[in-house]
Amino acid sequence: MGIDFQHKQSAHCENGVASNLLNYYGIKLSEPMIFGIGSGLFFSYMPFLKVNGIPVTSYRPLPGVIFRRAAKRLGFKVKRKKFRNQDKAMQDMDSLLKKNTPVGMLVGVYHLNYFPKAYRFHFNAHNLVVYAKNDQTYTISDPVMETPTYLTYNELKKVRFAQGIFAPKGHMYWAIKIPEHVDLKNAIITGIRKTAKDMLGIPIPLFGVKGIRYMAKQIRKYPKKLGKRKASQYLGQIVRAQEEIGTGGAGFRFMYAAFLQEAAQVLNKEWLYEMADEMTIIGDLWRSFAVETARIIKDRSQVEDAYNQAADILMKIADKEEKVYIELKKI
Amino acid sequence: MKNNEVPQDDANLLEGKFREPCYALDEQGKYNTIKSVGWEPKNIVIQHAWEGVNEQIEETKQLVLQEKLSPIAYYMKKQLMDVQILAAYTGFFQWTVKRHFKMKTFNKLSDTKLMKYAEVFEIELDVLKNKKLL
Structure with missing residues (x-):
């Protein structure tokens, strides 16, 4: 049955x-x-x-x-x-x-x-x-x-x-x-606009692109402020949220790139393929942030320099993501 | 990430129960999903987090052995709970749970109350009563 x-x-x-x-x-x-x-x-x-x-x-x-x-x-x-x-x-x-x-x-x-x-x-x-x-x-x-x-x-x-x-x-x-007819095009556009808006425009520095930059700044202070053990736990948690079960890799960035490819096809907009490519590069950067973090956790002797390097990757990510959302907002 | 770059670093964290889909690019540059058993950096951060948790359980165990805390505190940590979660499962107030962490209070607890804890911890009443730390 x-x-x-x-x-x-x-x-x-x-x-x-x-x-x-x-x-x-x-x-x-x-x-x-x-x-x-x-x-x-x-x-x-x-x-x-x-x-x-x-x-x-x-x-x-x-x-x-x-x-x-x-x-x-x-x-x-x-x-x-x-x-x-x-x-x-x-x-x-x-x-x-x-x-x-x-x-x-x-x-x-x-x-x-x-x-x-x-x-x-x-x-x-x-x-x-x-x-x-x-x-x-x-x-x-x-x-x-x-x-x-x-x-x-x-x-x-x-x-x-x-x-x-x-x-x-x-x-x-x-x-x-259950809808008889789905207005897929409109749904996609509304979805993209909201994402771009939220990633760029929330006037609190904990969210969106600003949040990534704020986190990067905090990470630079981790080793001095928290001590080795706690600092590595804090950093590890960020990567867990990024990779552990459910994100499809790189904190949903690859999944979003996959969405942009599909959206490009449905909306017949070539430039969205370019955005998908950019998102893939950004996803790869998040993955290198994870690699850097794992290195810090494994080699417990590493200190401030390593945290700064991890933070540098995040700053680069923030800049790249910002550009993508500015473009996407125009859709 | 391309299909052939999807890592397959198995640290048995998934116990073979399933594989996780990862979004990757096929040869035409189109996204698809490839199932993965794990990725080393990810395995490392997960194991690191569990080490942290296990250290906390061990610290609590030592305090219980020194009779500074009751076995309820140990089993709570072992079940990865905090006072809020344990209070919700047992139906006691949070401050009541905290009182039950004291050896003196614990020794006077009725079987009915201990039974509530035993049920939540999924252990026998005798185990809890006899302060056995499994």
């Missing part, structure tokens, strides 16, 4: 769930397309917001934002629901499944038993789709996994009611309106 839901692996869970759900309803869009339309590319460095004593760096907007923006720009409507009562949350999901409706939901990854141990921490904004139930076992389309996976009733209940920051509280969502 079940529906013909096609599971496709993606780099990032939010794009993946959106892409898989839309595909089920007959709208075929790639992961980069969802990412670009949802203005998924972003940067923020928040020294005052710490997890485990280490500042948070992020290459994307807050969880849920990409999905919401993409849905809105594509005319796709979802209904969302949160719960106090855990069993009610499971019942409501069951009745949707009975009506053959795939259900998207937010879960915590800590108790997700099919995840590798190194990736299981108390992160609560992971997205997946439940699309079938047999006896007490649910079939799960988790965009991170290569194939569909399975969870029991109790296992699923546990991850839906994970605790901590962004506790999902059984949050689930399902499609209530």
Whole structure:
């Protein structure tokens, strides 16, 4: 029993769930397309917001934002629901499944038993789709996994009611309106404009291109201010956010380049291919920043010079990205 | 990054459970995804972060062995939780959880309360009661 839901692996869970759900309803869009339309590319460095004593760096907007923006720009409507009562949350999901409706939901990854141990921490904004139930076992389309996976009733209940920051509280969502006609061109343009605007124009120096420059400046001070151990932890965290699960490499820069290529084709704008090439070069620079960071962590004797070198790469990235967004803004 | 440049440096961090898609350029210069088992710089930063976490767990373990903290503090760290998360899972207030870190308070805790912790930590009540550090 079940529906013909096609599971496709993606780099990032939010794009993946959106892409898989839309595909089920007959709208075929790639992961980069969802990412670009949802203005998924972003940067923020928040020294005052710490997890485990280490500042948070992020290459994307807050969880849920990409999905919401993409849905809105594509005319796709979802209904969302949160719960106090855990069993009610499971019942409501069951009745949707009975009506053959795939259900998207937010879960915590800590108790997700099919995840590798190194990736299981108390992160609560992971997205997946439940699309079938047999006896007490649910079939799960988790965009991170290569194939569909399975969870029991109790296992699923546990991850839906994970605790901590962004506790999902059984949050689930399902499609209530599927667009008959998608205005892809307009959606792409709106998505690009928003990205360019946010990366250039937020008047707080923690976000966008300004955020990258600010972070670079801070990194130069790390070894003196924090001492070797802490400095390497701070720097390592930046690269983790950039490369660990979900970004498709280089803090989403390669994924965005892929989007720009697709956009160039849809809009028939040659110059967007050039922008994609530029974004690829920028992605490669982010990768060299990661290489530099790993070198600092491995060779613990390195001090200020190495941090300055890492910061220099970031300054170069900021300059290059700025140019790209200025061009993109004109679209 | 080109298709043939997508790194395949396996440090078994994914335990063979899946491979991660990386966006790369094919021979025509068009983007596609290539599955990767890992990349050395990334493996290094992930392992480094876990070393930091494990050091914290070990430090807490030592404090528990010296009876300066209760086993609840150790199991909390071991489950990668903080006071806020543990309070949310057990239903206790944060300040109550903090009180339970004290050996004196811990020794007087009822089985019902200890059971709540044991359930969250997924250990037997006896293990917690007997201050065994798994």
